[in-house]
Amino acid sequence: MSDLVDEEFSKEYPDLYLYRIFLLNFFCSVMVNMDHGSLPGCSEEVKKKLNIQNIGFGALGTAVYAGLTIGSVLGTKAY
Secondary structure, three states, X not given: OXXXXXXXXXOOOOHHHHHHHHHHHHHXXXXXXXXXXXXXXXXXXXXXXXXXXXXXHHHHHHHHHHHXXXXXXXXXXXX
């Protein structure tokens, strides 16, 4: 088992591959953080436009965390 771990950690990847992974991770982090701030910032407008009450707006807010959970499970395979 230790040999497999040592072999995996000693691999070298091309710089372009690593830059792409870094940019993808950075872009995803920016999008997640913008999403967390956009709903609370315009709650009254969203509730009015979608014609929902507080409970519906709360359910909409939990979609962010559901997406993060599902994305974490699926992202594990991607990484």
